[in-house]
Amino acid sequence: MTDLRLAPAALAAWGAAWLLTGPGSGLSGPVTWWAAVVVALACLVTVAVAARRLAVRPRLAVRPRLAVRPRLAVRPRLAVPPRLAPTVLAHGALVSACVLAVTLSAHVQLSGRSPVADLAEQRVTVTLSGVVVSEPEPFSFGPGGPRPEGTGPGEVGPGTEPASAPGRYRWVLAARSVDARAVSTAAGAHVQVLSGPAPRYGATVTVSGTLRAADPGAPDAARLTAGGAHEIRAPPSFLGLLDTHRTALLAVTDPLAPQARGLVPGAAIGDTTRLPADLADEMRVSGLSHVTAVSGGHFAVVVAVLTLLCSAARLPRSARVALVALAALTFVLLVRPEPAVLRAAVMAAFALAGVAAGRPAQSAPALAASVVGLLVVDPWLARSFGFALSAAATAGLVLLAAPLAARLAPWTGEVVAFALAVPLAAQAACGPVLVLLDPSVSTVSVMANALAAPAVVPATVLGLVATVLAPWVPVLAGAVAWLAGCATWWIATVAHVCATLPGATVPWLGGPPGALLLAGVTGLVLWAALRGAPRPGWPEAWRAAVRSGVRGALGLGRHGMQPVRPHELLTARRRSGPALAAVLLAAGTAVVLVVATAVPRLVARGEAPEDWQVAACDVGQGDALVLRTGPASAVVVDVGPAGSAAGRCLDRLGVTRVDLLVLSHFHADHVGGLGPVLAGREVTAALVSPVAEPAAGAAATTAALAAAGVPVRPARTGDQGVAGTVAWRVPLAGAGTGANDSSVVLAARTAGLDVVLLGDLEDAGQAALVPLVGPADVVKVAHHGSAVQSAELARRLRPAVALVSSGRDNDYGHPTDEALDLYAGLGAAVVRTDECGTVALVVRGGEVGLAGC
Structure with missing residues (x-):
C-alpha cells in the first residue's frame, strides 16, 4: 500500500507558500495577514481538540459503571470514532506545523527582500554585492536584441548594444548588501541581472545599475541591467573544478553533429546553450524536453550505476551510502541546483537515510517530505513551474506507473507495459500543469517517450563519463561523447518524426479552467x-x-x-x-x-478567413506581419525569432509566394525565423535595413537570402512600389543610430486600408517620422509596445486598430501600460498577439473586422 500520510501536509504547505508569495504578500499585505489568521486558527483548533480529547478520556473509564447504556451516553460526546480521533489530531497538528513553518520562513525572507524591493519600486540606481547563484545563460534574443522595458536611451541594455559588444547573459544574484543614495544596507534578496560578460557561478561580485520591480509572485525581488559584473572573490575551488569539467565537455563535443553538440551536454548536465532552436521546438512538441532537464531520472541513473559498482566491489553499507551521497552532492553542483534538481536531491537524501537505517525506501513519503522541506527553505518554489512539473511527474510515477503497468501487461507483456506505463503516468500527472504553460495537449508524447526510452540511459551515462574524462583525457572523452551522440541521434530522430506528424498537438482551453478540465478528463479515464x-x-x-x-x-x-x-x-x-x-x-x-x-x-x-487582408502572426516576443497581395501571395514584414512559428503562420494563411520580404532590422526577434519562411516558398525580392547592426545578425541574414537565391537590396527613404494588390512605400529607413532606430518603416495601402508598420523605432526615429506620415487605419506599434512611444506620432497616425506584437509573459514587461493607454486614448482598438494569438483583419462592406481574437 502506498503511504500517503504526509500528502495532506505537503499540499497544505504548498497552498500556504503559494498564497504567501503572491501579489499583496508583503509584510503588511492582506494575504499574509489572512494566512497568519488561518494558521493561528488551525493551531487553536488543534490545541482545543487535544485538550478535549484529554478531558474526555477519563470519562470513558468511569461512565460505563454509572450509565445503563454507556455507549449511548458517551458516543455523542465524540466528534469522531475513538480510533480515528488520534489520527485526525495527528494530521491536524502536522499540517498546522508545516503551514506555520512555511509562514515563518516567508515572513523572514520577505523582510530580507524589502530593502531591495522598495528601491526597485522607485527605480533607484544601486550597487549590489552578493553571490552568483544561477548558471548565466545567453540572453534569448542575443546581442542587440529587444531592450527591456524601463531602460532609457542612455542606459545599458540589450537594445543599446553596439554590434561589436559581447553577448548578454541573464543570471541571478543573491544580494547580501545594497548601496544606494550613499547608504549601505544589508539585504537578503535574489535579483535577476542582465549583464555583459557572464560571471562565474559561485563567485562573489558587485554590479551596478537601475533596479526595476519584478513581476508579482516572482522569486526575484527585483531586476537589474548592468554593463558587467566585477568579481571580488573567486568561486570555491571545488566549483572551479566542476566548471572545468563543464567547459571541457563543451570542447570535446564541439566537433560533433549539431544535434549531438546540443543534446549530449543537455542529457548529461542539462546544458542546452547549443541546442538548435528547431530541435528544441520539436522536443517540446513531442514531449521529450525532459531529456535535457536534469531531475529525478538523471539521479536514478547516477545512483543505479554507482550502486552496481559498489555491489561489484562488495563495499559495506556505510561506504556505499557515503559514496552515493558524495556523488549526488557533486552531481547537484555540476548541473546547478535548479528546482527540479533540488527536489530529486532531497528525495535521494531521504532514500539514502532509509538505506543507512536499514529500512526500505518509501517514495511517496520521501516526495511529500522533500516538498515540505524545500518550501520551508524557499517558499517561492510553490510558484515554479519546474518544481511543480518535477513533483507532479514523480507523484505520477509513484502512484500510477505500477497500476497502469499491471493493467497493460496482460495485453502487451511486462516489458512493453512498463515502457508505456511510465510516460502515460507522467503525461497524466503533468498534463494539467503543462496546459498552463501552453494551451495544447500532445498526442504523440507517450509514443515518443516509449520510442526514445532505450537511448536516454546510454546518452546520459556516456555523457557523464565524457564529462568526467574531458579535462584529463580529451581524446578518449571525445570518443565517448561520439558514442553518446549516436544515442542522442535516435532521440532527435524520434522528436523530429513525432513532432511533424499531423495532429501532434491538439489545442486546449488555456489557463486554470483548461487545467481543471484536463485534470477532470484524465481522472475520469484513469478511474475507468x-x-x-x-x-x-x-x-x-x-x-x-x-x-x-x-x-x-x-x-x-x-x-x-x-x-x-x-x-x-x-x-x-x-x-x-x-x-x-x-x-x-x-x-x-x-x-x-x-x-x-x-x-x-x-x-x-486553423485556416484564416478567406478574405483576410492584414495578419499579425503570433511568433512570441518578435514581429511578423503579413499583407495579402493575392490568393496565395503576400508582403511579409519581419519573420520573428528563431523557430518555425512564422513559417507555420504563413502556411495557415495559405501564403506560398512572398512578393516582397521586408526585414526592418537585423535583431534576432525580427530575422531569426527566416529559414522556415524561405523553405518551400518563392520569395521574389527582399528589402532590408541599410544599417548592418548587429553584424552577426546581418551577416547570417544576408547569407541565408543569398543561399535561397533571393535578390536583396538595402531600403532607402522614399522607396516605393506595387506588389500585387498592395501599394507600398518607405517613408523612413536608416535615419537613426543603432539597429532599432534604423528600422525600415513601411507604409502600405491594401483593400482600402492605410497600414503603417513602425518596426522597433526609438525616440529619435519616431520624431523624424512625424512629418513623413499621415493618418492611418492600422498601425503596428513600435518596439512591441515598449514605454518609448511618441505621443505626437500616435496623434499624427490616430489609427483605428493598433497591433501589438509581443510574447506572452515576456521578460521585458511588453506591452507597457503607457503604450496601451496612449493608443487606446486615441480611440484605437488595441489588439495584442500575446493575448489573442495570430489575428487577421478583414474588410467587409467597407467596415474593418477582426478574426482570431
Whole structure:
C-alpha cells in the first residue's frame, strides 16, 4: 500500500507558500495577514481538540459503571470514532506545523527582500554585492536584441548594444548588501541581472545599475541591467573544478553533429546553450524536453550505476551510502541546483537515510517530505513551474506507473507495459500543469517517450563519463561523447518524426479552467482504467488463433494449429463486455469533452478567413506581419525569432509566394525565423535595413537570402512600389543610430486600408517620422509596445486598430501600460498577439473586422 500520510501536509504547505508569495504578500499585505489568521486558527483548533480529547478520556473509564447504556451516553460526546480521533489530531497538528513553518520562513525572507524591493519600486540606481547563484545563460534574443522595458536611451541594455559588444547573459544574484543614495544596507534578496560578460557561478561580485520591480509572485525581488559584473572573490575551488569539467565537455563535443553538440551536454548536465532552436521546438512538441532537464531520472541513473559498482566491489553499507551521497552532492553542483534538481536531491537524501537505517525506501513519503522541506527553505518554489512539473511527474510515477503497468501487461507483456506505463503516468500527472504553460495537449508524447526510452540511459551515462574524462583525457572523452551522440541521434530522430506528424498537438482551453478540465478528463479515464482488478487480457481463443497463425507463417506445420470455434469467440466477447463498455463510456465522455473545448480553438487557430487582408502572426516576443497581395501571395514584414512559428503562420494563411520580404532590422526577434519562411516558398525580392547592426545578425541574414537565391537590396527613404494588390512605400529607413532606430518603416495601402508598420523605432526615429506620415487605419506599434512611444506620432497616425506584437509573459514587461493607454486614448482598438494569438483583419462592406481574437 502506498503511504500517503504526509500528502495532506505537503499540499497544505504548498497552498500556504503559494498564497504567501503572491501579489499583496508583503509584510503588511492582506494575504499574509489572512494566512497568519488561518494558521493561528488551525493551531487553536488543534490545541482545543487535544485538550478535549484529554478531558474526555477519563470519562470513558468511569461512565460505563454509572450509565445503563454507556455507549449511548458517551458516543455523542465524540466528534469522531475513538480510533480515528488520534489520527485526525495527528494530521491536524502536522499540517498546522508545516503551514506555520512555511509562514515563518516567508515572513523572514520577505523582510530580507524589502530593502531591495522598495528601491526597485522607485527605480533607484544601486550597487549590489552578493553571490552568483544561477548558471548565466545567453540572453534569448542575443546581442542587440529587444531592450527591456524601463531602460532609457542612455542606459545599458540589450537594445543599446553596439554590434561589436559581447553577448548578454541573464543570471541571478543573491544580494547580501545594497548601496544606494550613499547608504549601505544589508539585504537578503535574489535579483535577476542582465549583464555583459557572464560571471562565474559561485563567485562573489558587485554590479551596478537601475533596479526595476519584478513581476508579482516572482522569486526575484527585483531586476537589474548592468554593463558587467566585477568579481571580488573567486568561486570555491571545488566549483572551479566542476566548471572545468563543464567547459571541457563543451570542447570535446564541439566537433560533433549539431544535434549531438546540443543534446549530449543537455542529457548529461542539462546544458542546452547549443541546442538548435528547431530541435528544441520539436522536443517540446513531442514531449521529450525532459531529456535535457536534469531531475529525478538523471539521479536514478547516477545512483543505479554507482550502486552496481559498489555491489561489484562488495563495499559495506556505510561506504556505499557515503559514496552515493558524495556523488549526488557533486552531481547537484555540476548541473546547478535548479528546482527540479533540488527536489530529486532531497528525495535521494531521504532514500539514502532509509538505506543507512536499514529500512526500505518509501517514495511517496520521501516526495511529500522533500516538498515540505524545500518550501520551508524557499517558499517561492510553490510558484515554479519546474518544481511543480518535477513533483507532479514523480507523484505520477509513484502512484500510477505500477497500476497502469499491471493493467497493460496482460495485453502487451511486462516489458512493453512498463515502457508505456511510465510516460502515460507522467503525461497524466503533468498534463494539467503543462496546459498552463501552453494551451495544447500532445498526442504523440507517450509514443515518443516509449520510442526514445532505450537511448536516454546510454546518452546520459556516456555523457557523464565524457564529462568526467574531458579535462584529463580529451581524446578518449571525445570518443565517448561520439558514442553518446549516436544515442542522442535516435532521440532527435524520434522528436523530429513525432513532432511533424499531423495532429501532434491538439489545442486546449488555456489557463486554470483548461487545467481543471484536463485534470477532470484524465481522472475520469484513469478511474475507468484502474477500477477493479486487472483483466486477464486477450481471450484465450484469440491468443490461440494468433499463435496458430504465427506458427503457420513460420512454417511450423499445421499440427500446431487449433481451429477457433465461433461460439468461443462469442463467449470471449461476452466475458469482456462489461469492461469494454466501461472503457468505451469513459473514452466517449473524454472525446465529447475534448471536442467541446478543442474544436472552437482549432477553428480559431486553423485556416484564416478567406478574405483576410492584414495578419499579425503570433511568433512570441518578435514581429511578423503579413499583407495579402493575392490568393496565395503576400508582403511579409519581419519573420520573428528563431523557430518555425512564422513559417507555420504563413502556411495557415495559405501564403506560398512572398512578393516582397521586408526585414526592418537585423535583431534576432525580427530575422531569426527566416529559414522556415524561405523553405518551400518563392520569395521574389527582399528589402532590408541599410544599417548592418548587429553584424552577426546581418551577416547570417544576408547569407541565408543569398543561399535561397533571393535578390536583396538595402531600403532607402522614399522607396516605393506595387506588389500585387498592395501599394507600398518607405517613408523612413536608416535615419537613426543603432539597429532599432534604423528600422525600415513601411507604409502600405491594401483593400482600402492605410497600414503603417513602425518596426522597433526609438525616440529619435519616431520624431523624424512625424512629418513623413499621415493618418492611418492600422498601425503596428513600435518596439512591441515598449514605454518609448511618441505621443505626437500616435496623434499624427490616430489609427483605428493598433497591433501589438509581443510574447506572452515576456521578460521585458511588453506591452507597457503607457503604450496601451496612449493608443487606446486615441480611440484605437488595441489588439495584442500575446493575448489573442495570430489575428487577421478583414474588410467587409467597407467596415474593418477582426478574426482570431
